[in-house]
Amino acid sequence: MMDAREAQLRRWLPAAIAQAAPELGPLPASEPTLSAASADASARRYFRWQQGDLSLIVMDAPPEHEDSEPFVRIAGLLAEAGVRVPKIYAKDLEQGFLLLEDMGPRTYLEQIQAGVSSEKLDQMFAEAIDSLVCWQQSSRPGELPAYNDAVLLRELNLFPQWYVERHLERSFTSDDQADWAELCSLLLKSINAEARVFVHRDYMARNLMVADQGPPAVLDFQDALYGPASYDATCLFADAFFSWPEAQRTQWMQRYWQAARTGGIDLPAEFKDFQGQYRLMGVQRHLKVIGIFARICYQGGKPHYLDDVPRFFAYLHTACADDVRLAPLQRLLARLELAA
Secondary structure, eight states, rough: OOOHHHHHHHHHHHHHHHHHHHHHOOOOOOEEEEEEEOOOOOSSSEEEEEEEEEEEEEEEOOTTTTOOHHHHEEEEEEEHHBBOOOOOEEEETTTTTTEEEOOOOOOOHHHHHHHOOHHHHHHHHHHHHHHHHEEEEEEEEOOOOBHHHHHHHHHHIIIIIIIIIOOOOOOOOHHHHHHHHHHHHHHHHHHHTTTEEEEEEESSSGGEEEOSSSOOOOOOOOOTTETTTTTHHHHHHHHHSSSHHHHHHHHHHHHHHHHHHHHOOOSSSSSSHHHHHHHHHHHHHHHHHHHHHHHHHHHHHGGGGGHHHHHHHEEEEEEHOOOOHHHHHEEEEEHHHHHH
């Protein structure tokens, strides 16, 4: 059944299509159709509008929940950097509707899950790395909000708030609090020592669209900030929905490190030092995502997100095994798992 937002969107669409017509060219003679395309973890959702062989995407972002202005502005920054993003044909920020270029039917994640040769996989990630470096090369301070301590700590605290207290139904003990404080201090010190660049914040296989030729199209960039250089590469290779062998992740990360340094990004001269940075950056992200997935489960009514939480605990355990600095996290995880 059609809900009120979809009805509102359908009333808006004819004028939006008419506005886009000069760029789209003559429309096919057939009747248009509108069908669900996808939804994400927020209130945002997408529809596919089709008329004959013409296909467009319509974003529905209810303005009481989502501000679409950053999407429009950051799409411009990415396009300026030479990164492929959907063209915006029409927008109504007041109602929360955007008419977008359709970047194709398959994400990197879907392509990987369907099966792909090792050569094709290597090409896909090489192109994703190149696009990421282009994005980072365009970085300049003052353009995007800072990914600062306040934001990083707010994200970290999703873990005790939503996973520990809500999901595990327990509170931190005094030992837990002490280890948590030590861990947060360690993470912030390392993250603040990194070079600053534009950060997509969800640069991963689910948000990269496979193109017939050339680099992927990048989606879901509206939350971009100005922050640590290792963040997006960490997202790409420690995926939220698909796990790679550690050796493969390290090989791709080394390729990114070489490409970024060649492109003028101020990463450490030694790869092992960069490894230390992205490992701790990854810990911050993994803890945040566990908290977010628990929140989506209990607040958003989407329990299937918890199915991917074990992947993030595996990332955390691997990090602890590789880095003695993470002893506070190792102790904390051991106590939480005993109590679970």
